[in-house]
Amino acid sequence: MDMLGEETIVYERPATLTDLSSHYCPGCTHGIAHRLAAEVLDEMNFRERTIGVASVGCSVFAYNYFNFDFVQAPHGRAPAMATGVKRVLPDRIVFTYQGDGDLASIGMGEIVAAAARGENITVIFINNANYGMTGGQMAPTTLPGQVTTSSPTGRDIEVAGFPIRVSEMLSSLDGAAYVVRRSLHDPKNIRLAKKAIRAAFEVQARGLGFSMVELLSTCPTNWGMTPVDAIHWLETKMLPYYPVGDYKVGPAVAEIKI
Amino acid sequence: MAIEFISGCKAAAEAARLANVDVVAAYPITPQTSIVEYLAKDVSNGRLKAEMVLAESEHSAMSACVGASMVGARAFTATASQGLALMHEVLFYAAGLRLPIVSVIVNRSLASPVSIFADFKDSLAQRDTGWLQFYVESCQEILDSVLIAYRVIEDSRVLLPAFVCMEGFVLSHLSEPVDVPDVQTVSKFLPACDPKYPTLDLKDPKIFNVMAFPDTYEEFERDKQISMLNAFEALQEAYQDFEKIFGRKYQDVETYRVEDADIVLATMGAAAGTAMMVVDQLRSLGERVGLVKVRTFRPFPRRQLREILSHARVVGVLDRDLSIGSTGILFQELQSSLYNQPQRPLMQNFIAGLGGRDIHQGTIGAIFQSLKDTLQKGFVEKNLNWPDENREVLSIWGLPVDHDD
Numbered sequence: 001m002d003m004l005g006e007e008t009i010v011y012e013r014p015a016t017l018t019d020l021s022s023h024y025c026p027g028c029t030h031g032i033a034h035r036l037a038a039e040v041l042d043e044m045n046f047r048e049r050t051i052g053v054a055s056v057g058c059s060v061f062a063y064n065y066f067n068f069d070f071v072q073a074p075h076g077r078a079p080a081m082a083t084g085v086k087r088v089l090p091d092r093i094v095f096t097y098q099g100d101g102d103l104a105s106i107g108m109g110e111i112v113a114a115a116a117r118g119e120n121i122t123v124i125f126i127n128n129a130n131y132g133m134t135g136g137q138m139a140p141t142t143l144p145g146q147v148t149t150s151s152p153t154g155r156d157i158e159v160a161g162f163p164i165r166v167s168e169m170l171s172s173l174d175g176a177a178y179v180v181r182r183s184l185h186d187p188k189n190i191r192l193a194k195k196a197i198r199a200a201f202e203v204q205a206r207g208l209g210f211s212m213v214e215l216l217s218t219c220p221t222n223w224g225m226t227p228v229d230a231i232h233w234l235e236t237k238m239l240p241y242y243p244v245g246d247y248k249v250g251p252a253v254a255e256i257k258i
Numbered sequence: 259m260a261i262e263f264i265s266g267c268k269a270a271a272e273a274a275r276l277a278n279v280d281v282v283a284a285y286p287i288t289p290q291t292s293i294v295e296y297l298a299k300d301v302s303n304g305r306l307k308a309e310m311v312l313a314e315s316e317h318s319a320m321s322a323c324v325g326a327s328m329v330g331a332r333a334f335t336a337t338a339s340q341g342l343a344l345m346h347e348v349l350f351y352a353a354g355l356r357l358p359i360v361s362v363i364v365n366r367s368l369a370s371p372v373s374i375f376a377d378f379k380d381s382l383a384q385r386d387t388g389w390l391q392f393y394v395e396s397c398q399e400i401l402d403s404v405l406i407a408y409r410v411i412e413d414s415r416v417l418l419p420a421f422v423c424m425e426g427f428v429l430s431h432l433s434e435p436v437d438v439p440d441v442q443t444v445s446k447f448l449p450a451c452d453p454k455y456p457t458l459d460l461k462d463p464k465i466f467n468v469m470a471f472p473d474t475y476e477e478f479e480r481d482k483q484i485s486m487l488n489a490f491e492a493l494q495e496a497y498q499d500f501e502k503i504f505g506r507k508y509q510d511v512e513t514y515r516v517e518d519a520d521i522v523l524a525t526m527g528a529a530a531g532t533a534m535m536v537v538d539q540l541r542s543l544g545e546r547v548g549l550v551k552v553r554t555f556r557p558f559p560r561r562q563l564r565e566i567l568s569h570a571r572v573v574g575v576l577d578r579d580l581s582i583g584s585t586g587i588l589f590q591e592l593q594s595s596l597y598n599q600p601q602r603p604l605m606q607n608f609i610a611g612l613g614g615r616d617i618h619q620g621t622i623g624a625i626f627q628s629l630k631d632t633l634q635k636g637f638v639e640k641n642l643n644w645p646d647e648n649r650e651v652l653s654i655w656g657l658p659v660d661h662d663d
Contacts, residue, residue: 074369137312152298
């Protein structure tokens, strides 16, 4: 021990995460997304004033992993429920954590309306190009030609239409203050994702309005890939269709320096 | 015909394929999802020639079925629980527009708290929407009931939509040997889709879903009521033809050893199989007990049940559901059906199997014991009973164990 000298802790579990093993599949990037949100809330010292709204999908159990008050919303309605919470308790930090099956499909109406109203909430949006919880069916975000259990010969754009780029779409709404897309496929992008989550919570803390960070994520189990192949697929297939970038940064938001 | 070892979900998908549906519009929800997956596969490999609409929600899925049915297509969907609750608004449209759509319901409890496991509340909560409702006991019955449902609801005397309900996981994920008929045999029973109702037709222009004022709205409701009751006749004919063609016999109400029974238990769905076994055990001990399985819940077979139960002295109703603040829903229906009888049985309600709690032999044994006690006493001490309550949880939560309706 002597030769190691004084012990220096360089990495530990964020206090905002409970001491539980998650139910997420090996290689799934939900764990990274959870951790980034938790690190940010720790650093901003927000944990004691944060309320989370869970969605339906794999992240339905997010309430088990974040160590603060949580409520699970009806499928797709997390932004509406978060609106109710935030309007009554405007001094709290209120965020939703939603997948693409929840936000981009059944809940498309709610996310558009919440952004249009400029609701002062933060949304963490996981885009993994399929419905994960029910076993990998085609989602609005599924890529053209992508094979899923409900598009067994690949998504046919003639029948099922084109994938929806949610960040780009929401960026057209005047009510949205901060809408960005990031990716969780490598350390550099993970760091950028964390900065964006930090900025999103900062937007809310300053009362600047609706903020959303879309995170491109992997679903190795339902994609039928190893975690490494899934990362590669995200990088080579998803990124070209869903480019990372800042789609809406309102004037007051631009002044935030992180 | 071929005997295949398939799950309830697969049996439902096979039935839709055999019914040669034109449109499938659905949204995945546990435990219904694999029905959609099987049909997506059938459509993609050409085994079923149908439009597959992977809708963005159940509300949209049912709306797409309504649209398809309005132009004369045979439409199919499947859902469960929250998905069915989300469809609720559109269910009234489908019934009011007199559209013969079939939806398989994979019964699952409703939030909150969230549960993915079986009970009947999701479909029973839709009992006033104008849909026929069938509750099945086996994977074979799922397949058969979808075919029977289309045949009956496309009949011009009926023209209303229908649910075929199976308990989530208990049947949806259970594999059993199922006789899967071939398309030619099915076509003898269920002819190709030939709408007997007004459709959107450019050659004969019409407007649908117009406003009805107080002078006619009531008669629209009454028309649906009459058509719903007409279904009994259409069902009897369908059961007879079905038996002739496929050799399997169905009834709106199925009975087991009730002829000389003093004590009869009524229930729906998969618990009937377990209850039959308990009836046999008790019969071997000399107890005069029997079972009634209500297969058709809408229309509710009031007359048939009155006849079947005319000699019973005590009737128990096992409800895998609860209308909070009242009683089990089957109990309400059955008790009101018997009320005007000159000789009414004593009746007791038993709530069990909510949120997927297994209904096992012991539960049903305890129910029969309670009914026997009632028979001996000659009066009902407790209307509403919880034969499989979790006393530990009740105690922790400080809830009273001894309460009645």
